Amino acid sequence: MTDETRVDWREWGHDAFDAADRSGDPVLLFLTATWCDDCHEMLVETFGEPRIAANVNDGFVPVKVDVDREPRVRERYNMGGFPSTVFTTPTGELLTGATYLGPDGFRSVLDRVRETWDAEGEAAGRVPRELAGNETPAGPVTSAIEEHLAGQLDAQWDPEFAGWGDDAKFPLPRTVAFALKRDRYKATQTLDAIERNLVDDDGGVFRYAAARDWSNPAREKLLVDDAAVLRSFADAYLYTGDDSYRETAESIRSFLDAELWSGFAYGASVGPDGERTDLTAYAGGNALAADALLALAAYTDDGDARRSAEDALAYLRETLVDADGTVRHVDADDTETDLLEDVGRVVAAFCRAESVLGDGVDRARAVADRAVDVLGDEAAFRDGPAAGAGMLDRPLRPIDGVVEFADALVDLAALTGEDAYRERAEAAVGAFAGAADRMGVQVAGYGSVAARLTRDPLVVDVGAPVGSDLHRAALRVADHEKVVVPESDRAPDGSAVLRGRDADPADSPAALMDRVADAAE
Numbered sequence: 070m071t072d073e074t075r076v077d078w079r080e081w082g083h084d085a086f087d088a089a090d091r092s093g094d095p096v097l098l099f100l101t102a103t104w105c106d107d108c109h110e111m112l113v114e115t116f117g118e119p120r121i122a123a124n125v126n127d128g129f130v131p132v133k134v135d136v137d138r139e140p141r142v143r144e145r146y147n148m149g150g151f152p153s154t155v156f157t158t159p160t161g162e163l164l165t166g167a168t169y170l171g172p173d174g175f176r177s178v179l180d181r182v183r184e185t186w187d188a189e190g191e192a193a194g195r196v197p198r199e200l201a202g203n204e205t206p207a208g209p210v211t212s213a214i215e216e217h218l219a220g221q222l223d224a225q226w227d228p229e230f231a232g233w234g235d236d237a238k239f240p241l242p243r244t245v246a247f248a249l250k251r252d253r254y255k256a257t258q259t260l261d262a263i264e265r266n267l268v269d270d271d272g273g274v275f276r277y278a279a280a281r282d283w284s285n286p287a288r289e290k291l292l293v294d295d296a297a298v299l300r301s302f303a304d305a306y307l308y309t310g311d312d313s314y315r316e317t318a319e320s321i322r323s324f325l326d327a328e329l330w331s332g333f334a335y336g337a338s339v340g341p342d343g344e345r346t347d348l349t350a351y352a353g354g355n356a357l358a359a360d361a362l363l364a365l366a367a368y369t370d371d372g373d374a375r376r377s378a379e380d381a382l383a384y385l386r387e388t389l390v391d392a393d394g395t396v397r398h399v400d401a402d403d404t405e406t407d408l409l410e411d412v413g414r415v416v417a418a419f420c421r422a423e424s425v426l427g428d429g430v431d432r433a434r435a436v437a438d439r440a441v442d443v444l445g446d447e448a449a450f451r452d453g454p455a456a457g458a459g460m461l462d463r464p465l466r467p468i469d470g471v472v473e474f475a476d477a478l479v480d481l482a483a484l485t486g487e488d489a490y491r492e493r494a495e496a497a498v499g500a501f502a503g504a505a506d507r508m509g510v511q512v513a514g515y516g517s518v519a520a521r522l523t524r525d526p527l528v529v530d531v532g533a534p535v536g537s538d539l540h541r542a543a544l545r546v547a548d549h550e551k552v553v554v555p556e557s558d559r560a561p562d563g564s565a566v567l568r569g570r571d572a573d574p575a576d577s578p579a580a581l582m583d584r585v586a587d588a589a590e
Contacts (some may be wrong), residue, residue, distance in 0.1 A: 073115070074112065075117065075119060075122035075123075075305065075400045076122045076126060076131050077126050077131060078115045078131050078132065078133040079130065079131065079132050079133075079141055079538050080127070080133075080549040081132055081134045081142060081380060081458065081459075082403075082458050083134070083422035083458045085132045085458070086130075086160070086161060086251065086458050086459060088130050088158055089130040089158075089159035090159040090160075090245075093127075093159075094128055094129050094130055094159075094186075095130070095156050095157065095158060095159070095164060095182060095186050096129065096130045096132060096144075096156070096157045096158070096159060096161070097125060097129040097130065097131045097132065097135055097154070097155070097156055098132050098146055098153070098154075098155040098156075098157060098321075098387070099111075099112075099116075099133045099134065099152060099153075099154060099155075099297070100134050100136050100142070100146060100148075100151055100152060100153035100154075100155065101134065101135065101136065101151060101152050101403035102135065102136050102137055102151050102338070103132060103135070103137070103289075103337070103338055103340065103345060103347035104289035104291060104337075104338040104339065104340045104341070104345065104347065105151045105152060105289070105338065105340050106289075106342075107152055107168075107169045108111075108149065108151055108152040108284060110169075111152050111154075111169055111170065111171075111178065111183065112490075112520055114172065115170060115171060115172050115175045118172050121172060121175060121176065121179070122139050124176075124179060125430075126459065128153040128179075128183060129156075130159075134146075135254070136151060137337050137347070137349065137351065138349070138398070138399060138404075139404065140398070140408060140410055140452075141408065141452055141453050141457070141461055141465070142202045142459065142461070144452060145197070145200065145459070145460050145461070145463075145464060146163075146166070146459075146460075146466060148166040148167055148168050149168055150168045150169075151590045152168060152169055153166060153167075153168055153170070154166060154167050154168065154169075154170050154175070154178070154183045156178075156536065157194065157459065158191050158194035159191075160191070160194065160459075161459030161460045161461075161474060161524055162191075162194030162195055162196055162452075162460070163194060163196070163197065164185065164186070164193055164194060164468045165178070165182060165185075165196075168556050176421060179577060184380075187567075191229075196234045196460065196463065197291070199465060199466075200460055200463040200464070200465055201463075202463070202464070204576070205447075205448070205449045205466055205500040205501055205503075206500075206501060206502070206503030206504040207448065207499055207500050207501070207502060207503050208501075208502030208503035208504075208505065209354070209480060209502060210495055210498050210499045210500075210501060210502055210522050210523060211519075211523060212517070212520070212523050213374070213506075214502060214505040214516055214519040214523075215516045215517075215518070215519055215520040215522075215523070216247075216509060217505060217506055217508070218247065218505075218510065218513050218515070218516030219247075219251045219252070219516065220246075220305075220475060221247055221508070221509050221510045221513070222247070222251065222252050222255055222510060222513070223252075224337045225509060225510045227281065227402075229282075230262065230281055230282045230283060231255070231258040231259050231261065231283075232259050232262055232283070233259075233261040233510045233511075234281075234510075235281055236281060237262070237277055237278060237279050237280070237281075238262070238277060238278045238281065238283050238518060239276075239277040239278075240263050240274065240277070240294065240298050240301070240497065241259075241510070241511065241513075242298055242300065242301045243297075243472070243512075243513060244510045244511065244513040244514070245259055245260060245301045245304075245305075245516045246300075246301065246513075246514070246517060246549065247305060247514065247516055248511035249304055249305065249308055249549065250517075250548075250550075253308060253309075256305065256504070257305060257309065257311075257314075260273060260301060260305050260314065260317075262283050263283075263301075263318065264302075264317050264425060265283070266278055266283035266284065266286060267286055267298075268317060268320065268321070269288075269290070269448075271324050271327070271328070272320035272321050272322075272323050272324030272327075273290040273295060273299045273321070273323060273324040273328065273339060274294055274295045274324075275287060275288050275289070275290060276288075276290070276291060276294055287341070287342035288340045288342075289338060289340055290324075290338065290339045291337065291338045292325070292329055292335050292336065292337055292338060292351075292355075292357070292358060293353065293354050293357055295324065295325060295329075296354065296357040296358040296361045296362075297319055297357060297361065298321060299318050299322060299358075299361040299362070299365065300357075300364055300365075301315045301359065302314045302315070302318035303315070303318045303361065303364045303365040303368055303369075304364065304549040306318065306336070306368060306369070307378075307383055307547055307549060308370045308498055308546070308547050308549075314365040315365075315369055316367075318365050319365070319369075319371065319374075321358075322362060322365060322374050322377065323370070323371065323377030325358060325377070325444055326373070326377055328346065328582075329346070329348070329378070331348040331350065333350070333380075333384055333388075334350035334355050334380075334381060334384040334388075335354060335381060336348030336350060336352060337349045337350075337351055337354055338538075342354030348387075349398065350384065350389075350400065351398060351399050351411075352385065352390065352396050352397060352398055352399070352408075352411040352415060353398075353408075353410050353414040353415070355384060355385055356381075356385060356411070356415045356417065356418035357379045357414050357418070358377075358378070358381050358413035359378045359381040359382045359385070359418045359421070359422070360414070360417050360418040360421045361372040362375070362377050362378035362381070363375070363378045363421045363422060363425045363426070364420075364421065366378060366425065366578075367424075367425045367541075367544035367545070368544065368545060370541070371543075373590050374529050374543070375425075378422075379426070379437065379476075380420065382419070382422055382429070383567065384419070385415065386432065388400050390415055390432060390436060392412070392432075392435060393435060393439065393440030393528075394432075394435035394436040394437070394438055394440070395407065395439060396408070396411045396412050396415050396436055396440075396465070398411055403405050404455060405454075405457075405463070405578050406454075407439065407440060407453060407454060408452065408453045409440070409444055409451065409452045409453060409467070409471070409473075409474060410448050410452070410467075410469075410470050410473070412436055412437070412439075412440040412444070412471060412474060413438050413474030413475075413477050414473060414477075415433075415476065416433045416436050416437045416440075416477035416478070416480075416481060417473065417476065417477040417491040418432035418520040419432045419436070420433045420477060420481055420484055420552075421480075423484055423554075424484070424544070424552060424553040425535075425539060425556070426535060427534075427535035427555045428555060428560070430481070430484050430485060433477070433481055433484075434481065434485060437477070437478060437481055437490065440474065440572030441493055445493070445497075446464075447466070447500070448496045448497055448499060448500035449466040449471055449497055449500035449501065450466065450470065450471050450474055450497055451464045451465065451466055452464075452466070452467050462510055466500070468501050468512055468515060469512070470512070471497050471498070471500070471501070472498075472512070472514045472515050472517075472518055473514075474494075474497065475494035475495075475497045475498050475518050476494070476517070476518070476521070477495075478490040478493055478494035479491055479494050479518065479521050479522065479526065480552050483526055483528045483552035483554070483568075484495070484554055491522070494518070494522065495528065498515070498518055498519055500518075501515065505519075516558065517550070521550060525569050526550070526551075526552060527546070527551040527552070527567070527588075528550050528551070528552045528553075528554065528557040528567070528568035528569070529543040529546060529551060529553045529554065529565055529567060529568070529581070530554045530557035530560040530565065530566050530567075530568055531543050531554060531555050531556070531557055531560055531564075531565045532556070532557060532558075532559075532560030532561050532562050532563060532564050532565065532566075533563055533564075533565070534556060534558070534559075534576075535555045535556065536556070536578075538578055539563070539564075539565050539575075539576075539577070539578060539581065540553070540555050541578075542565075542582070543581060544553075546581075546582070546585050548580075560574060561574050563576055565581050565586065566582075567584055567588055570584070570588050572584045572587065572588060
């Protein structure tokens with residue numbers, strides 16, 4: 070339909086590509102987001118220019134894509150930021166692309182694409198290497214993976230400004246989590262820089278800083294980022310007992326509840342001006358929020374965090390996550406299901422709910438079983454069902470999504486006692502192990518889950534009710550990767566045991582902490 074830009078935008082889907090096939094025209098994909106100021110500016114300044122709009126309508130099939138709603142499109146066609154301006158063949162293969170283009174730049178690209186298309190047609194299209202069907206670089210999962218990535222904490226560390234790298238600074242919450250157990254100084258220094266530079270006065274977290282010194286932040290606030298950073302500050306409090314980390318986590322929780330809670334779920338984002346709020350409730354974002362809030366509640370007895378988490382989990386159960394394990398990306402008839410970035414986060418959230426609330430493992434198991442069946446045709450999981458318009462039918466196996474799901478499967482194995490989940494996680498992690506020596510801190514989460522697979526996990530079986538002193542003490546054991554199993558039949562009534570450790574049952578919080586300390590020696 071025509072909007073204020075005068076371009077006859079179509080929705081993403083087979084109909085748009087079929088129209089391009091019938092007309093013999095290339096497809097113009099415009100990847101945008103509600104929170105993206107540059108996207109809105111390009112819509113007005115570039116596509117609002119009448120001659121540009123006429124040329125687009127006459128010689129291309131224009132498709133506007135919300136990258137939050139269509140994450141698989143985002144991962145296949147992202148040109149390095151948003152907006153992404155992408156030209157494809159009618160079968161979805163890439164011709165060329167760029168990020169933001171002003172009117173003059175867009176006219177130049179439009180002319181070049183038209184010339185190339187007229188001269189070469191479909192032959193000009195290409196398929197990115199990651200979609201070409203090549204095997205992932207498999208190898209054994211060994212302690213060398215953790216050792217290499219621990220070394221990268223030093224190699225890429227910025228000693229002057231904290232964080233990692235010498236360019237734009239991102240929060241990198243999984244890198245912080247990896248560092249908390251291996252180089253706590255670097256983890257806490259990075260969190261201190263995040264608090265000073267990326268946490269707004271209202272508690273929301275800016276997406277990243279454009280400069281090495283953490284200045285010039287991109288001021289949009291996304292649920293997935295805020296939830297992950299909240300979890301980082303909660304974990305830092307668990308290890309250090311420093312109230313400043315707890316207070317920052319609580320301020321982020323307050324922001325989520327005040328600005329992104331719609332009344333039934335958490336919305337996706339707040340734009341940089343604070344006036345554009347997207348209250349669309351996505352499965353992965355709400356799962357991340359529930360997981361982080363339950364961690365905060367477990368470490369601090371924060372009742373507000375617990376209630377907010379329970380509300381988000383209720384929305385997932387009632388609206389987005391079916392009893393058979395199907396996960397809908399969003400509550401809409403045309404939404405995709407069983408996306409890897411959703412299922413990994415959902416399994417993790419319901420595993421956390423089992424540990425903290427004593428209720429969640431059945432839903433986690435259902436989602437995991439279905440996802441392994443639907444996405445696990447090879448060792449590394451696909452990002453979604455191998456079907457859809459454009460290049461969606463070409464399998465993409467993203468390491469970040471695999472890490473999240475594999476980590477959740479390790480938790481699920483501990484909660485259920487079923488080693489098959491752990492074995493499936495090891496196969497998925499092993500699918501990338503051949504390239505581990507080339508990985509940097511940006512994928513340090515890979516090192517975390519690899520480490521969990523090369524040693525016995527810390528599992529605390531608690532033979533006491535949820536909310537008892539012994540259960541609460543188990544949740545406060547200073548290891549953010551531990552798994553607590555409440556009301557476990559592996560522990561004597563009124564006691565807690567460290568699974569697989571040769572230690573007597575602990576019948577009090579103090580005795581439990583002694584057992585943990587002895588096991589760590």
